[in-house]
Amino acid sequence: MGLLRIMMPPKFQLLALLAFAVAMVFLENQIQKLEESRGKLERAIARHEVREIEQRHTLDGSRELPLDESEDMVVIYNRVPKTASTSFTNLAYDLCGKNKYHVLHINTTKNNPVMSLQDQVRFVRNVTSWREMKPAFYHGHVSFLDFSKFGVKRKPIYINVIRDPIERLVSYYYFLRFGDDYRPGLRRRKQGDKKTFDECVSAGGSDCAAEKLWLQIPFFCGHYSECWNVGSRWALEQAKYNLVNEYLLVGVTEELEDFVMILEAALPRYFRGATELYRTGKKSHLRKTSEKKPPTKESIAKLQQSEIWKMESEFYEFALEQFQFVRAHAVREKDGELYILAQNYFYEKIYPKMN
Secondary structure (H helix, E strand, O other): HHHHHHHOOOOHHHHHHHHHHHHHHHHHHHHHHHHHHHHHHHHHHHHHHHHHHHHHOOOHHHHOOOOOOOOEEEEEOOOOOOOOOOHHHEEEEEHHHHHHOEEEEOOOHHHHHOOOHHHHHHHHHHHHHHHHOOOOOEEEOOOOOOHHHOOOEEEEOOOOEOOOOOHHHHHHHHHHHHHHHOOOOOOOOOOOOOHHHHHHHHHHHHHOOOHHOHHHHHHHHHOOHHHHHOHHHHHHHHHHHHHHHHHHEEEHHHHHHHHHHHHHHOOOOHHOOOOHHHOEEEEEOOOOOOOOOOOOHHHHHHHHOOOOHHHHHHHHHHHHHHHHHHOOOOOOEEEEEEEEHHHHHHHOOOOOOOO
């Protein structure tokens, strides 16, 4: 290349550089088009698979054969972005064939976590009456939806994972610019922006503003307008209420293996073999954000001055305390390893006596 610069007149050097730049833009556009085409093909294949499953079940048969309790089960994982949700979801995909359940991705337009009222009605109807898909594991970036509002007899089981608010924001910041090792060729929305998270905070940028921390609370709060009012104390309290009353289990990214272990004990119909797969499988930490740099103490301190961080941190600590309480009553440690406790209750004094 150096020899070409010596031999080539400056005018031709400029033309060569322009041609190279045009070629690179063209290649990036082609890669983006290929990714979009692949997405359309994946959706078409998924629709075809659903139709095939439905065709294998006759309407009369579905009416005559009631599902037993374990076969009528539905789990919803309304995953919060950048909380190791892809790593966890891959466990469900890897186990669904062996454990005989269906996994369905809830793909909302532009990843909008709030559904329209009519879509809420459709979704609730799908989840509760789509017998061909049961037992089912639904996952997607959707805020909590209260099924009891729609008059259904049996609600789904909700689970989720949350993360330290600042760590989650930093991960999302770099993900938008550099992507991850899951789909490295996909062009991201902020690709080309080389500004670090610290530089963004120092400059007062919008992508690293404290308002961007407001995500885990509204995801748990749900489809009420107040949930999405940044800094709402009502939303925080509603998120806490839902976490305790509507979720079977909420784990934390920093202790994901323990979350998997407890789920396997509580829901073996879905997660039998999950702990071993997480420890030994190649996909257990599949998705990692590229070029991520930890923020400085100064950047962290600046974010921690905001009321929004204080509320998101309060919610995270509340969830962490609840998870550790559940874990303390579910597992024991021996020789540095955690073990699930065996059943420690039984029935006695059963009357009237049976002959």
